[in-house]
Amino acid sequence: xxxxxxxxxxxxxxxxxxxxxxxxxxxxxxxxxxxxxxxxxxxxxxxxxxxxxxxxxxxxxxxxxxxxxxxxxxxxxxxxxxxxxxxxxxxxxxxxxxxxxxxxxxxxxxxxxxxxxxxxxxxxxxxxxxxxxxxxxxxxxxxxxxxxxxxxxxxxxxxxxxxxxxxxxxxxxxxxxxxxxxxxxxxxxxxxxxxxxxxxxxxxxxxxxxxxxxxxxxxxxxxxxxxxxxxxxxxxxxxxxxxxxxxxxxxxxxxxxxxxxxxxxxxxxxxxxxxxxxxxxxxxxxxxxxxxxxxxxxxxxxxxxxxxxxxxxxxxxxxxxxxx
Numbered sequence: 001x002x003x004x005x006x007x008x009x010x011x012x013x014x015x016x017x018x019x020x021x022x023x024x025x026x027x028x029x030x031x032x033x034x035x036x037x038x039x040x041x042x043x044x045x046x047x048x049x050x051x052x053x054x055x056x057x058x059x060x061x062x063x064x065x066x067x068x069x070x071x072x073x074x075x076x077x078x079x080x081x082x083x084x085x086x087x088x089x090x091x092x093x094x095x096x097x098x099x100x101x102x103x104x105x106x107x108x109x110x111x112x113x114x115x116x117x118x119x120x121x122x123x124x125x126x127x128x129x130x131x132x133x134x135x136x137x138x139x140x141x142x143x144x145x146x147x148x149x150x151x152x153x154x155x156x157x158x159x160x161x162x163x164x165x166x167x168x169x170x171x172x173x174x175x176x177x178x179x180x181x182x183x184x185x186x187x188x189x190x191x192x193x194x195x196x197x198x199x200x201x202x203x204x205x206x207x208x209x210x211x212x213x214x215x216x217x218x219x220x221x222x223x224x225x226x227x228x229x230x231x232x233x234x235x236x237x238x239x240x241x242x243x244x245x246x247x248x249x250x251x252x253x254x255x256x257x258x259x260x261x262x263x264x265x266x267x268x269x270x271x272x273x274x275x276x277x278x279x280x281x282x283x284x285x286x287x288x289x290x291x292x293x294x295x296x297x298x299x300x301x302x303x304x305x306x307x308x309x310x311x312x313x314x315x316x317x318x319x320x321x322x323x324x
Contacts, residue, residue, distance in 0.1 A: 004054035006036040006098050013038055013049060020086040020093055021102055023047070035224065039105060046105035047084060051098050058092075061099040063144040064223045065091045067135075067197065068103075075134035078127065079208075079219035081106055106219040108208030116246065118255045119215040125259025127217040128202055128238055132231055132264040135196045140228050147200055147227040150288060153236065154190060154229040156280045157183065165290040167303070171310045174317060175283050177324040178276075186276050193230040193270055200225035202234055203241035232270040235260055236277035240285070243278075244308040249315060275321040282313045 008016070010027045017023050017040060025042035036051040052061050071080050081103035083091045093100050114120065149155050160179055166172040199206075201222060208219040239253055246252045257274075260266070266274070289306040316322045 005034065006051040006053065008036060008051060008098075016095065016100065017049070017102075020088075020100075021084065022087060040102075046107075048081065048103045048105050050101045050103060052100075054097055056099070057143065058099065059141055059144040060147075060226075061092060061101075063140060063197070064226060065101065066141070067138060067223060067226065070138045071131070071134055074137055075130055078130055078134075079106060081221060106208055106221055108218045109211050110205055111207035111209055111217070112204040114209050114214055116252065117215065118251055120209075120217075121242070121252050121255035122259035123215060123217050124207060124238065124242060125235075125256040125261070126263055127207070127220065127259075128234060128256075129260040129263025131199065131202075131220065132196070132234060132260075135198070135231070138197055140197045145228050147225050151200075151225065151284060152227055152229060153200075153233040153277060153281055153284070154227075156284055157187065159284055159287045162287050162291055165294055166286060167290065168310060171286060171313065174313060174324065175286065178279060178283060178313075178322070181322075181324055182276065182280060186273050186280075189269060189273055190230055193232060194267065195228065196231040197226055197228050198231060198234045199223065200227050200229075200234070200237065202238045204244075230270075230277075232266065232274060233277060235266075236274055237281050239274075239278045240281035240309075240312075244312055246312075249312075249319065249321070275316060279313055279316050279322050282309045282316075285309045286313070 013027055014024060017025070023040070023042050025040045028039045028041070030037040030039055030048065034053045034055070038049045040047040040049055065083055068080055068083055071078065072082065084102040084104065085091055086093050086102070091101065111124070149158050163172060163175060163179070166175060199220065202220060206220055206222045207217050208221065210216055210218045235257070239256060242256060243249055243252050257266070286306055286309050289303065293303050317324055
């Protein structure tokens, strides 16, 4: 609903910063699908002001804040945004029903803009493995899971009813066969897998690189898709996005998985279905972009951007990473 989506103008944002955080600076909007984010360039440093969509429960927003505090203690060698408390000591303030937070801005280049090497892929796995290890000791508060069901990998079968929206016949047939295999052989195995709160969207747009050391991941941002689920899903999601457009799937996936395992060993029951979970994340991407294309018929880019996901899913079958 429109009234749930934050739409604060710069004057309002300036007032919030001044009144609640005793700061001010140049305001630059940042891309966000359902929330409102802005980069604040103050005299001393840069920040990100996050204004959450009202669809997210207060418990879910609170969990995002708690996780950042937890990681600061449990994984001090990794970099994540830090919460900046308001003048009243609160980590979250509420204005007109909208949850508002101020975070430190992580400097660095997005992974998506960096040439990939085996060393860099391995470090992606290393960072994610350390993150997974740190999250083993975090207990989610009750009723704190707010991620959209259609984007939850554990709930991927919820996307099945929208399969007819995929207009590419070859992709639609492949996805139908994959759903059959998933329902029969993969979904029954999920209850036995390790569970934890996961990032849910550790992709090339959210990993940061130090431009002076392009073989090293320096940080991870955007915790808005966090959810409680199978912990191996984080690795599957990273593989799904990280291998888009990659010519050497074997090299890249081996490097990411190897880096991950050095920090957080994979159990055999997770390893056996990892590529199927990766494939199902691609399915989610294809189906959800197909839905978006139907809702925005004049936006031709939506289906064009879906192409790499269809191509990678096809290669997973052709190169026997999955068998349908």
